[in-house]
Amino acid sequence: MDEDDAIEALENLGLSNYEAKVFTALQKLGTGTARDVHRTTDVPRSQVYGAAESLQDRGLVEVQQSKPIQYRPVSLEAAESHLRGEFERTQERAFDYLEAARQQRGDGDERREDIWTVHGRASIDGRIEQLLAEAEDRVLFALGEDADPVGETIADCLRKLAASGVTVNVVGDDDVAEQFADSGVAVQQLPIDHPHADDPVGRVVVVDGEMILLSVRDERDDPELDEETAIWSSRTGIAAVLIQLIDGGLGEALSV
Missing domain, CATH: 3.30.870.10 (Endonuclease Chain A)
Structure with a gap:
């Protein structure tokens, strides 16, 4: 698996394209500013801030309120746990809705088919x-x-x-x-x-x-x-x- 595959996999787990690229870049950097991330990836510097903030909300990135602001990814174990939890909750919500929709429909359609x-x-x-x-x-x-x-x-x-x-x-x-x-x-x-x-x-x-x-x-x-x-x-x-x-x-x- 190369970097593009890893980014695509992170997108499949719910990250946006910019979030996936910023998170991947921070894994390479360890700690970095928006400029550092921009230089490591093709994410526009103006978009790094929003992506990093979103990653912070997801519990995937830590932020140091310095000048300039420094970003650091959480451990891979913590990231995996957060993403798995988000994926499972999203899956549960989707299937809860689908089950409710199925119950509203009832079994009539199945019974009509031979x-x-x-x-x-x-x-x-x-x-x-x-x-x-x-x-x-x-x-x-x-x-x-x-x-x-x-x-x-x-x-x-x-x-x-x-x-x-x-x-x-x-x-x-x-x-x-x-x-x-x-x-x-x-x-x-x-x-x-x-x-x-x-x-x-x-x-x-x-x-x-x-x-x-x-x-x-x-x-x-x-x-x-x-x-x-x-x-x-x-x-x-x-x-x-x-x-x-x-x-x-x-x-x-x-x-x-």
């Missing part, structure tokens, strides 16, 4: 967690052949549901059985000769016989580059049909 597509493991994990949060009666969670293990966050959700009285059935291998040992989660295995064992199925989630998520894996030569795409539907005719197909196609082990 089927939705989600791409990427993290996004799919999030959708599975949302579906599980609505479970009241029973849950089926099935892993395809050679699928990734059950993530601990989802596994914890399944354990808590089972402990609360929800019937939770998980279909997986011996490692999955060990993962849910000593919990209320029932683990079953597909027969070795199951006709769909070689399909690129990732995960199947059925909640209360009304909501379903089905993912498939796009296998690559490098396992780390494997991708996952899922479709999901909730309380729709499409969901009912898919659940029936899963029930009939995968047999008693996946009975919902």
Whole structure:
């Protein structure tokens, strides 16, 4: 990473272009005046004062009231802590607003659509967690052949549901059985000769016989580059049909 990359990264963390350049210049100088900063960077001297004052307000620069005024950056550890805190607070405010906007909209739009597509493991994990949060009666969670293990966050959700009285059935291998040992989660295995064992199925989630998520894996030569795409539907005719197909196609082990 060169200086331009570092300045761009600081901008991504919330600093203006001039603030990022002044802060970077002060790291080189240690202590300096507006003239020193101007000579080190392309920030106009008249703009150094405002940028330095803003950095002081952010807790990133100390100011010595001398003639001329001297500026000194805080330690990198302190700067990192301040910027991380600002970033997290900004993120929280943004997502608080987005959540409020979503609640005003309600779930009507999702219910009107028959089927939705989600791409990427993290996004799919999030959708599975949302579906599980609505479970009241029973849950089926099935892993395809050679699928990734059950993530601990989802596994914890399944354990808590089972402990609360929800019937939770998980279909997986011996490692999955060990993962849910000593919990209320029932683990079953597909027969070795199951006709769909070689399909690129990732995960199947059925909640209360009304909501379903089905993912498939796009296998690559490098396992780390494997991708996952899922479709999901909730309380729709499409969901009912898919659940029936899963029930009939995968047999008693996946009975919902």
